[in-house]
Amino acid sequence: MDTPILRNNFKSEEYQINMGPQHPATHGVLRLLLTIDGEIIKKVEPDLGYIHRSIEKMCERDSYQQIVHLTDRMDYLSSHINNEAVCLTVENALQLEVPERVKVIRTIIAELTRIASHTLWWGVMGMDVGALTTYFYGFRDRELINDIFEETCGARLTMNYNIPGGLMFDIHPNFVNRTKEFIAHFKTKLPEYDLLLSGNIIFQKRMQGIGILSKEDAISYGASGPVGRASGYSCDVRIHHPYSNYDNVKFNEILKTEGDTLARYQVRILEMWESLSIIEQLIDNIPEGDFFAKTNVVIKLPAGEYYQKVETARGELGVYINSTGTKNPYRMKFRSPGFSNLSLLNHIAVGGKIGDLVATMATLDLVIPDIDR
Amino acid sequence: MxxxxxxxxxxxxxxxxxxxxxxxxxxxxxxxxxQQYPENRATLKMFERFRGEVVMPHDENNEHRCTGCQKCELACPNGSIEIIWDRQVDPETGKKKKVIDQHIYHLGMCTMCSLCIEACPTDAIVWAQNFENSVYDRTTLTKVLNKPGSKLMPGVED
Structure with missing residues (x-):
């Protein structure tokens, strides 16, 4: 065969491949339909619905106490904060003042949850870019937090420790000591994270300059949490709309302006230091008192619409309840951080390579049950 | 360079x-x-609040504390608890009283949310710290919590 004809037959053409739903780097059942030219990504279309359990519809069936445990199953890495969001919405609707003790304990456990989520993220993030050691180190430190939760709440992941009006039971007598032990332990381990991964030049060069998200795009796509803050978008709900006990503690909002994967990585590492400082400020001053405010056994919200947002480990979680005055909500809607953060994936991944997409997705920190609900 | x-x-x-x-x-x-898990089974102790499965403690006279008020059944979000009950005449007072026949617990459906145990007015059901729940046939996960021939403990009112 003549060579020129052969060359004509090898035209460059775009083609589509599936990434997921069983791909190890998609962290769950997320299917990405990639349109690629060679190895350059032209388009990313996320295909959702593989883990849809119709949680919002199930909420319309359940009473307000029962709804709380369903939110454990949305973003399972920040389950306590999800529970808190629902409880805060119901308490706001009932205009119920919860005791100070409840607020402080909720804040401490929420920050512990954030650290647990970020350590797990750090482990799998390292593994996505090829550093297996981080996985074990991240899980080692998360295990101690899980022990604290198991002792106080009775469960390690789906805790269901909040009820509308307060907490299900009081903290365990060992809670304060264990938390202090953990803080002392984690303060020696967090610098190791920097030595192992953050300070590694190979890692830094891999992460720099890929998946860049500008501040304008972060705002227009509704990015929140560390993803938005890495682009310079000040979006921390804990600072702008304080709930629970966040108005009584001092902490900094971590802001970066680069907007690339490395910035998102650094924001999360620095957030763990801030969470530690929040816990340190509160752990010695847990006020005495009741651990719940009394509510009716059957909670009926006054007719109307209620909205409350909180800052989970992944970003802003909004809970919307539309009540008609009965014991079930007429409509319940969750604004999940993962969904908005996934929507910008196409924008930041186009033009990069497939390997960059894996690193970019790792720093978006997607939890798929949170996106699908 | x-x-x-x-x-x-x-x-x-x-x-x-x-x-x-x-x-x-x-x-x-x-x-x-x-932890070296299967090897350390003898010494492994779970935390006292750990939610393994719902059990109904009985005392040495084969008596439990469940009055059959069905509050746990109502509190359960997904129907893991079913109570089959009847009214029987109390020989002492001569009044009709609710008595449970079977307290059925579907462990396979349970999400360990702890709402039933919080709802129970007489502390008849508690958490067991058992966590090795895997079985070969899922029908064995449906359990009857009250033992055969058990009675209500005297003096327990809801």
């Missing part, structure tokens, strides 16, 4: 990282949180 500089810094930062792993390599068991 920057090429060799890059290689130098890359190797340097790799060695920095390996100094951390090397430290743990030399002190392998110090501070390790790994």
């Amino acid at each position: 920057t090429y060799f500089k890059d290689i130098y810094y890359a190797i340097k930062s790799l060695l920095t990282g390996m100094s951390v792993t090397g430290k743990y390599f030399l002190n392998a068991r110090k501070g390790a949180i790994t």
Whole structure:
């Protein structure tokens, strides 16, 4: 065969491949339909619905106490904060003042949850870019937090420790000591994270300059949490709309302006230091008192619409309840951080390579049950 | 020149990282949180609040504390608890009283949310710390919590 004809037959053409739903780097059942030219990504279309359990519809069936445990199953890495969001919405609707003790304990456990989520993220993030050691180190430190939760709440992941009006039971007598032990332990381990991964030049060069998200795009796509803050978008709900006990503690909002994967990585590492400082400020001053405010056994919200947002480990979680005055909500809607953060994936991944997409997705920190609900 | 500089810094930062792993390599068991699970079964103790499965404690006279008020059944979000009950005449007072026949608990459907145990007015059901729940047939996960021939403990009212 003549060579020129052969060359004509090898035209460059775009083609589509599936990434997921069983791909190890998609962290769950997320299917990405990639349109690629060679190895350059032209388009990313996320295909959702593989883990849809119709949680919002199930909420319309359940009473307000029962709804709380369903939110454990949305973003399972920040389950306590999800529970808190629902409880805060119901308490706001009932205009119920919860005791100070409840607020402080909720804040401490929420920050512990954030650290647990970020350590797990750090482990799998390292593994996505090829550093297996981080996985074990991240899980080692998360295990101690899980022990604290198991002792106080009775469960390690789906805790269901909040009820509308307060907490299900009081903290365990060992809670304060264990938390202090953990803080002392984690303060020696967090610098190791920097030595192992953050300070590694190979890692830094891999992460720099890929998946860049500008501040304008972060705002227009509704990015929140560390993803938005890495682009310079000040979006921390804990600072702008304080709930629970966040108005009584001092902490900094971590802001970066680069907007690339490395910035998102650094924001999360620095957030763990801030969470530690929040816990340190509160752990010695847990006020005495009741651990719940009394509510009716059957909670009926006054007719109307209620909205409350909180800052989970992944970003802003909004809970919307539309009540008609009965014991079930007429409509319940969750604004999940993962969904908005996934929507910008196409924008930041186009033009990069497939390997960059894996690193970019790792720093978006997607939890798929949170996106699908 | 920057090429060799890059290689130098890359190797340097790799060695920095390996100094951390090397430290743990030399002190392998110090501070390790790994548990040798199937081997340590005899000494493994779960936390007292751990939610393993719902059980109904009976005393030595085969008496339980469940009055059959069905509050746990109502509190359960997904129908894991079914109570089959009847009214029987109390021989002492001569009044008709609710008595449970079977307290059925579907462990396979339970989400361990603890709402039933919070709802129980007489502390008839509690959490067991058992966590080895895997079975070959899922029908064995449906359990009757009250033992055969058991009675209500005298003096328990809801």
